[in-house]
Amino acid sequence: MCQQKEKVQYKNKDKYLYTFLSRKVEGLDPMKPWQPTHLGKVPLPSLTLLEIDKLQIRTSYTFYIKRSSSTCLEERFFVDAHLKKIDFLAFFSIKMEPILLNTLEKKNYSMSNKILKLGIFGFGCVGQGLHNVLSKTKGINATIEKICIKHPNKKRSLDAAYFTTNPSEILDNPEIDVVVELIDDSEAAYHIVKEALTKGKAVVSANKKLIAEHLEELLFLQSKYETPLLYEGSVCGSIPVIRNLEEYYDNDLLSSVSGIFNGSTNYILSKMKNEGLDFEVALKEAQDKGFAESDPILDVGGFDAKYKLCITLLHAFGLLVRPENILNIGIQNLSDQDVHYATQNHKSIKLVVHGQKQGQDISAFVMPTFVSSDNPLTNVHNEFNGILMESAFANQQFFGGKGAGSDPTGSAVLSDISALTYGYKYEYKKLHQSTIVTYSTQQLLEVYVRYQDKNTVQWEDFETISQRFESKDYNYVIGSVYLEKLLQEEWALNDHISIVLKSILEGETLDAIDSNNAAALAAV
Numbered sequence: 251m252c253q254q255k256e257k258v259q260y261k262n263k264d265k266y267l268y269t270f271l272s273r274k275v276e277g278l279d280p281m282k283p284w285q286p287t288h289l290g291k292v293p294l295p296s297l298t299l300l301e302i303d304k305l306q307i308r309t310s311y312t313f314y315i316k317r318s319s320s321t322c323l324e325e326r327f328f329v330d331a332h333l334k335k336i337d338f339l340a341f342f343s344i345k346m347e348p349i350l351l352n353t354l355e356k357k358n359y360s361m362s363n364k365i366l367k368l369g370i371f372g373f374g375c376v377g378q379g380l381h382n383v384l385s386k387t388k389g390i391n392a393t394i395e396k397i398c399i400k401h402p403n404k405k406r407s408l409d410a411a412y413f414t415t416n417p418s419e420i421l422d423n424p425e426i427d428v429v430v431e432l433i434d435d436s437e438a439a440y441h442i443v444k445e446a447l448t449k450g451k452a453v454v455s456a457n458k459k460l461i462a463e464h465l466e467e468l469l470f471l472q473s474k475y476e477t478p479l480l481y482e483g484s485v486c487g488s489i490p491v492i493r494n495l496e497e498y499y500d501n502d503l504l505s506s507v508s509g510i511f512n513g514s515t516n517y518i519l520s521k522m523k524n525e526g527l528d529f530e531v532a533l534k535e536a537q538d539k540g541f542a543e544s545d546p547i548l549d550v551g552g553f554d555a556k557y558k559l560c561i562t563l564l565h566a567f568g569l570l571v572r573p574e575n576i577l578n579i580g581i582q583n584l585s586d587q588d589v590h591y592a593t594q595n596h597k598s599i600k601l602v603v604h605g606q607k608q609g610q611d612i613s614a615f616v617m618p619t620f621v622s623s624d625n626p627l628t629n630v631h632n633e634f635n636g637i638l639m640e641s642a643f644a645n646q647q648f649f650g651g652k653g654a655g656s657d658p659t660g661s662a663v664l665s666d667i668s669a670l671t672y673g674y675k676y677e678y679k680k681l682h683q684s685t686i687v688t689y690s691t692q693q694l695l696e697v698y699v700r701y702q703d704k705n706t707v708q709w710e711d712f713e714t715i716s717q718r719f720e721s722k723d724y725n726y727v728i729g730s731v732y733l734e735k736l737l738q739e740e741w742a743l744n745d746h747i748s749i750v751l752k753s754i755l756e757g758e759t760l761d762a763i764d765s766n767n768a769a770a771l772a773a774v
């Protein structure tokens with residue numbers, strides 16, 4: 251699919267001649283998930299491309315080249331790769347701008363001997379949780395200097411002197427080492443985090459939407475300003491996922507990461523199954539208990555889980571993929587009929603994130619999923635989260651814990667603050683490994699589809715149909731469909747259609763599913 255066709259030559263100010271192989275990507279549609287490519291290592295006199303591992307097609311992308319040298323004569327180049335689309339062909343043009351490393355201020359974030367001064371944005375559920383766990387934890391050298399909030403007249407549990415509505419009281423205060431971003435507005439949070447990193451302040455955030463939507467830029471800012479950004483609290487609350495993937499699974503061959511990443515939807519599904527509550531009643535309960543986001547569609551629509559999946563894919567597999575390229579089907583269309591179907595088949599329905607590696611292809615999506623009784627995820631109830639890792643050597647491992655809530659998330663944030671005291675930062679090891687992974691939507695899925703009107707389903711999208719049931723008020727089919735179709739076609743998100751994943755199919759399973767496929771399709 252990708253062929254090396256273009257040679258781009260560039261002569262820099264130091265009179266070195268650099269030759270890059272760019273790639274022509276055929277049949278590219280920028281609206282579809284694009285597959286990261288690799289520029290390769292180009293052997294040239296005294297130059298090795300060390301860090302050009304992956305590119306994502308965007309209008310502009312910036313990455314580093316380091317000169318490999320035993321004498322550490324390091325030089326950095328900022329390179330913009332511009333996408334040009336000419337009919338159905340696209341190619342990169344590369345512009346290089348050398349910047350000497352020694353012109354960048356080097357910072358040391360190992361702060362073990364000093365007391366960290368924190369500037370916190372947000373004093374809601376997580377902000378107050380952080381204050382609570384910090385005040386009860388001995389041995390963490392950190393004090394809260396200032397807290398920036400939005401509404402000055404709200405009643406607070408701390409002295410008024412702590413609070414401000416002026417961000418620059420934190421961002422422009424040279425005494426503050428660490429900015430802790432815990433607000434519920436991802437756009438405002440983006441500007442706060444960007445400015446903090448640019449000003450050389452370490453940042454801790456729990457905001458998965460902000461991080462997932464700006465991952466590439468945040469990677470760049472961390473490198474450019476040599477300021478760490480940690481965000482353990484953004485994925486599965488109190489369960490240590492990110493640092494585990496970075497450190498423990500550094501060299502094991504992970505084949506899949508899946509799990510329940512959203513506490514409020516799990517709470518709702520647990521209440522629907524175990525107590526027979528209606529969806530709306532269960533949602534209200536989750537919101538009252540502080541498990542749900544201010545905007546419920548973020549949770550019930552599977553967006554929150556998808557943002558967490560994006561972050562996880564980077565640390566698990568070294569894959570950078572934008573959220574809009576990942577399918578998320580939420581739980582808002584599920585009915586008691588679906589829950590009843592699951593129970594009759596000895597399963598429960600959970601909103602599960604899936605990141606699956608087959609060869610070098612990685613498929614990823616969020617979907618309600620039938621979970622069987624021998625799957626550890628079946629015992630993850632209420633606001634709890636669970637994550638399953640499968641790898642070549644350690645086989646299956648399961649982590650569970652509180653995925654949301656004031657103190658659990660506050661404790662994950664505090665763990666990041668603590669990590670800063672010993673100079674910890676993410677190295678994004680998988681991203682820099684030489685293995686190239688590719689985002690793929692060519693994954694065949696076996697799904698249960700309940701519908702009201704059969705004309706609302708695009709039947710030609712199905713590869714096979716193995717079961718069909720129709721009655722006055724309950725219709726469903728079981729069939730196989732490619733992930734790509736579900737991502738592209740609007741019918742999959744129709745309010746009157748409910749889709750639940752039965753299984754992820756291997757390619758060769760297709761023939762075996764239904765020998766009478768043609769007849770079944772015709773009958774529909």
Ligand SMILES: NC(=O)c1ccc[n+]([C@@H]2O[C@H](COP(=O)([O-])OP(=O)(O)OC[C@H]3O[C@@H](n4cnc5c(N)ncnc54)[C@H](OP(=O)(O)O)[C@@H]3O)[C@@H](O)[C@H]2O)c1
Pocket residue numbers: 371372373374375376377398399400401402404432433434435438456457458483484487540541543544653654655656659
């Ligand atoms: N809740 C959880 O269990 C949980 C779990 C994991 C991650 N998170 C993430 O943590 C973050 C915070 O969530 P939360 O549940 O703590 O939210 P929250 O309870 O709604 O609190 C939001 C806080 O942000 C403040 N705020 C909003 N916009 C602001 C702005 N522009 N400048 C300064 N302060 C601003 C609000 O100020 P006022 O007090 O003046 O209104 C409030 O204190 C979100 O990104 C969320 O996704 C939450």
